[in-house]
Amino acid sequence: MATQTITPAAESALVESIRVAVPEHGLRHDLRAVSIVWRRELIRFRTDRLRAVTALVQPVLFLFILGTGLSSLAGRGMPGNLDFKTFIYPGVLAMSVLFTAIFSAGSIVWDREFGFLREILVAPVSRASIVIGKCLGGATIATFQGVIFLALAGFAHVPYDPVLLVTLVGELLLLAFTLTAFGVMMAARITQFQAFMALTQMLVMPLFFLSGALYPLSGLPGWLAVLTRIDPLTYVVGPMREAVFSHLNIPVAEQHLLAPGLTWAGWPVPQWLSLGIVAAMGLGMMGIAIAQFRRTE
Amino acid sequence: MTLPASIGMTADGGEPGPVIEVAGLTKRYGEVEAVRGIDLTVARGETFGFLGPNGAGKTTTIKILCTLASATSGTATVAGYDAAAQRDEVRRNIGLVFQDTTLDSYLTAEQNLRFHAELYGVPKAAVLPRMRQVLDMVGLWDRKDSLVSTFSGGMQRRLEIARGLLHAPHVLFLDEPTVGLDPQTRSSIWAYINELKQREDITIFLTTHYMDEAEHCDRIAIIDHGKIVAMDTPEALKASVGKDRVQIQTADDATAITAIASTFGIDAAMHEGAVTFSVASGEQFVPRLFAELGVPIRAVSVSRPSLDDVFMSYTGKTIRDAEASSSDAMRQMAARFRGRH
Numbered sequence: 001m002a003t004q005t006i007t008p009a010a011e012s013a014l015v016e017s018i019r020v021a022v023p024e025h026g027l028r029h030d031l032r033a034v035s036i037v038w039r040r041e042l043i044r045f046r047t048d049r050l051r052a053v054t055a056l057v058q059p060v061l062f063l064f065i066l067g068t069g070l071s072s073l074a075g076r077g078m079p080g081n082l083d084f085k086t087f088i089y090p091g092v093l094a095m096s097v098l099f100t101a102i103f104s105a106g107s108i109v110w111d112r113e114f115g116f117l118r119e120i121l122v123a124p125v126s127r128a129s130i131v132i133g134k135c136l137g138g139a140t141i142a143t144f145q146g147v148i149f150l151a152l153a154g155f156a157h158v159p160y161d162p163v164l165l166v167t168l169v170g171e172l173l174l175l176a177f178t179l180t181a182f183g184v185m186m187a188a189r190i191t192q193f194q195a196f197m198a199l200t201q202m203l204v205m206p207l208f209f210l211s212g213a214l215y216p217l218s219g220l221p222g223w224l225a226v227l228t229r230i231d232p233l234t235y236v237v238g239p240m241r242e243a244v245f246s247h248l249n250i251p252v253a254e255q256h257l258l259a260p261g262l263t264w265a266g267w268p269v270p271q272w273l274s275l276g277i278v279a280a281m282g283l284g285m286m287g288i289a290i291a292q293f294r295r296t297e
Numbered sequence: 298m299t300l301p302a303s304i305g306m307t308a309d310g311g312e313p314g315p316v317i318e319v320a321g322l323t324k325r326y327g328e329v330e331a332v333r334g335i336d337l338t339v340a341r342g343e344t345f346g347f348l349g350p351n352g353a354g355k356t357t358t359i360k361i362l363c364t365l366a367s368a369t370s371g372t373a374t375v376a377g378y379d380a381a382a383q384r385d386e387v388r389r390n391i392g393l394v395f396q397d398t399t400l401d402s403y404l405t406a407e408q409n410l411r412f413h414a415e416l417y418g419v420p421k422a423a424v425l426p427r428m429r430q431v432l433d434m435v436g437l438w439d440r441k442d443s444l445v446s447t448f449s450g451g452m453q454r455r456l457e458i459a460r461g462l463l464h465a466p467h468v469l470f471l472d473e474p475t476v477g478l479d480p481q482t483r484s485s486i487w488a489y490i491n492e493l494k495q496r497e498d499i500t501i502f503l504t505t506h507y508m509d510e511a512e513h514c515d516r517i518a519i520i521d522h523g524k525i526v527a528m529d530t531p532e533a534l535k536a537s538v539g540k541d542r543v544q545i546q547t548a549d550d551a552t553a554i555t556a557i558a559s560t561f562g563i564d565a566a567m568h569e570g571a572v573t574f575s576v577a578s579g580e581q582f583v584p585r586l587f588a589e590l591g592v593p594i595r596a597v598s599v600s601r602p603s604l605d606d607v608f609m610s611y612t613g614k615t616i617r618d619a620e621a622s623s624s625d626a627m628r629q630m631a632a633r634f635r636g637r638h
Contacts, residue, residue, distance in 0.1 A: 029418040036411070043408060119412075123388065124417060
């Protein structure tokens with residue numbers, strides 16, 4: 001392992017230099033790499049407050065403008081006099097992490113264009129530790145973003161119950177991780193930031209609309225039912241809505257109507273499997289991203 | 298407190314022998330042969346310069362040595378490790394400063410260095426003192442908390458040099474370290490590099506297309522069209538071109554010309570109002586001239602051949618001609634490409 005001798009700054013003014021022995025490759029070194037890549041994401045999130053504010057605009061629009069507008073139409077027909085805002089809140093919460101997660105992965109494309117990626121890629125660390133650090137960093141800041149939106153839960157009549165909050169944050173973290181992994185996988189192949197933005201814009205809205213964020217997933221026409229089951233967001237929005245509804249005072253029958261639970265051709269998908277699918281997708285895409293970054297010129 | 302005996306080196310460093318060894322190196326990008334068989338060795342502590350026009354294969358070679366590209370054939374060893382098979386070992390032992398900036402401009406200078414220290418696994422206790430040392434060296438310690446986006450081009454380059462040194466590499470690669478900087482900043486960068494050579498036990502491998510910068514190197518390889526056409530010290534290269542130019546002013550020029558011919562067997566002629574002739578080592582010749590000419594001499598000037606002359610004599614063109622023709626070729630290629638659509 002590393003040997004080190006430190007001379008005080010005063011003595012180093014001599015011809016001497018600080019003795020630095022860079023250690024052999026090892027798990028501890030890789031963990032330091034994961035940690036610094038992760039911390040860089042946090043530093044940049046903290047210094048870029050404007051980004052946190054702008055990322056809040058879209059979910060707020062959906063919840064308060066669309067939500068309020070549609071509740072005047074749907075409200076009278078909603079079972080149990082449920083506010084439409086309460087119904088769409090879990091889906092919009094998922095949306096609040098969607099942009100942040102994918103854009104944080106997009107910074108890889110940005111780094112490539114502005115050169116910093118090269119500094120990372122010539123370092124004597126495994127590609128895996130860089131990709132893992134990036135995925136965890138994006139997951140963390142996107143979850144922060146979700147937590148900011150979670151603070152607005154009261155406006156949608158969602159109670160600030162500790163158990164509910166912890167459940168939702170956990171599910172957000174899982175979703176944010178998978179979305180970042182998806183973004184990193186895309187960013188590994190795309191060299192222009194504009195192309196990445198265009199692709200993101202193209203994918204984000206379908207992901208949101210197909211997730212069941214705005215409507216229950218029962219009684220849909222066959223083609224739409226199939227599409228909603230392909231969307232990874234569906235497998236988080238479902239469990240989040242069930243978590244919210246289980247903390248509301250609604251009769252069981254109406255709960256089943258609004259949050260019917262996900263089914264595959266009639267077979268009810270258990271929550272653990274639903275969340276397991278999301279985790280597996282995230283890990284799988286992260287694995288692909290690592291493989292892509294391993295290739296050299 | 299005792300000062301370390303071996304400085305800035307890992308325990309395995311210290312044995313003499315070449316730090317960089319390259320044999321039969323080639324690199325092909327499709328049809329284009331960017332590097333066409335390069336052999337060279339660089340000794341420990343040497344400052345080695347790769348001189349050539351843009352597009353000559355300098356950057357491609359440096360990329361292979363830095364493990365960023367794989368060679369088509371041939372071998373490259375850096376700090377005792379194979380650049381193709383032992384990438385991580387090579388990377389641990391080299392510092393890199395690229396042509397284009399690779400700093401994160403949203404972070405401060407210190408955050409950029411910390412990022413680097415963690416990625417290179419610099420022992421935690423060594424990070425702060427070493428960071429202070431390298432930042433002091435490039436005169437940026439008092440700016441460590443500033444965002445890199447507020448730095449000028451020259452400051453960014455200095456910060457990159459500091460970062461490249463943070464993990465005490467055996468070899469520092471500088472790819473066109475002063476390109477795009479104004480002359481004053483360029484000379485200050487060189488002042489830092491020269492100071493670095495004094496302070497650290499380090500081998501420097503740099504590329505440049507500026508003749509005057511190549512003068513700072515212990516040895517130079519002149520590269521043209523992917524091949525090394527000459528390699529030696531700047532002095533020897535210039536000597537190989539031939540002769541220094543000596544100009545004298547005398548009391549009697551006509552007699553002096555005859556005397557030079559009869560005494561030394563050298564043809565002299567009047568140029569620019571002075572007796573002018575060429576001789577192998579001008580400085581050593583001048584004392585003999587004074588002693589043996591027999592005609593009073595009023596003034597002497599000896600001028601060396603420049604590296605421009607060297608480049609010209611080995612490639613048949615000046616480096617500026619070479620760059621012009623390569624950018625012409627680019628324009629033609631672009632025109633052809635446009636024509637196809």
